[in-house]
Amino acid sequence: MRYLPHTPADRQAMLAAIGVKNIDDLFADVPSQVLLDAPLDLPMHAGEMVVERALTAMAGRNMPMGSAASFLGAGAYRHHVPAAVDHLIQRSEFLTAYTPYQPEVSQGTLHYLFEFQTQVAMLTGMDVANASMYDGASACAEAVLMAHRVTKRDKAILCGGLHPHYREAAETAVQFIQFEIDARPADPDAFEDMAALIDGETACIVIQTPDLFGRLHDLRALAEAAHDKGALLVVVVTEVVSLGALTSPGEMGADIVVAEGQSIGNALNFGGPYLGLFATRQKYVRQMPGRLCGETVDEAGRRGYVLTLSTREQHIRREKATSNICTNSGLCALAFCIHLSLLGETGLRQLAQINHGRAVALADHLADLDGVEVLNDSFFNEFTVRLPRPAAEVVEDLVPRGILAGVPLSRLYPDNPAMADLLLVATTETNTDEDVAALINALREVL
Secondary structure, eight states, X not given: OTTOOOOHHHHHHHHHHHTOSSGGGGGTTSOGGGSOSXXXXXXXXXXXXXXXXXXXXXXXXXXXXXXXXXOOOTTOOOOOOOHHHHHHTTSHHHHSOOOTTOXXXXXXXXXXXXXXXXXXXXXXXXXXXXXXXXXXXXXHHHHHHHHHHHHOOOEEEEOTTSOHHHXXXXXXXXXXXXXXXEEOOOOTTOOOOXXXXXXXXXXXXXXXXXXXXXXXXXXXXHHHHHHHTTOEEEEEESOGGGGGTSOOTTTTTOSEEEEEOTTTTOOOTTTOOOOEEEEEOGGGGGGOOSEEEEEEEOTTSOEEEEEEEEOBTTTSOGGGOSBOOOXXXXXXXXXXXXXXXXXXXXXXXXXXHHHHHHHHHHHXXXXXXXXXXXXXXXXXXEEEEEOSSOHHHHHHHHGGGTEEOOEEHHHHOTTOGGGTTEEEEEOOTTOOHHHHHHHHHHHHHHO
């Protein structure tokens, strides 16, 4: 078998060399409750052509967003990506550039990462941004860890409107250190007074805007309350296009801003890869995770780019590292950079206005339906509606009609019965008037 070249004798020799008796000993540190007690229920091996046919049939059961009238959101948004983006990311200046550690052969990579950092800092209203992270959720977790390092405090307060996947990433990141996560309960009908929760043990307060339910938040008073008590304000943005219309988190007093950059330059691709944005104040730059590209000149005085700051475990002593992130979403960052460059400031503002305008029109149409209540008094391109039936059932009813009506909040909160009749609806520039009419007419029938 060409893919498994080692004989039993080879395996025994390798095990002996590292001092264990059998392969099971290699998994001794994995908790027993997560180990499988039997092989996975998968078919036995088959020929390549047979496997290809089987997987193609399985993939055919998916409904791509582009083939339906889609109103899905909840942190992953369908936007138009110009064909120029895909063409330009394949240019040799980028494809042949090596990793950023050798600037003499990496100027293409270093240059676009420098420009990307500049764009992210401008979008978020912050002083400095890193050269990207895996995705918004892991960036959020890294922000909590950074706040812990900066303040030397051991608690983070997470607002109830934070996306649950971001909350889970933060909880996972701190599970092996002495750190408390105070995750507030999600409530689509009210917003908790977060300032009243901050105390002398609080390292940071993490708040999302627009939040999971689509609500917008003015964070200036919360930032002032956090700073008065020595805590940092971490702002999460899952829909980065919103920054083309809203006051930037930096202007509202944020200390760290993290965002999901997928909306610009990156298609959905059934779940990834995505792009984490991370920006902060200049005074905290040495505690920022990831890496930072800077501009310099060479011996001849020509402009060039170098890796300026990289406090990762590969480069410095482990106890002094700010993160163990071993790569960045470079290709996704390049796509983001090119798309945003094509848009420019005026184009981004226009795109944001189109998104908001379409959402306002859709919310008005939905509010006119019997039994449908729009819960938001503010939103960008996404909002929550209460239906007279369980939202998950309604969504399933509309799939055969070629409509993806939104995300039932029961999917994100399966143990919360109060979420059963709530539907999160998003619309972007990709939705046509015909899409909206189809959704409204179908809802009128199934409700």
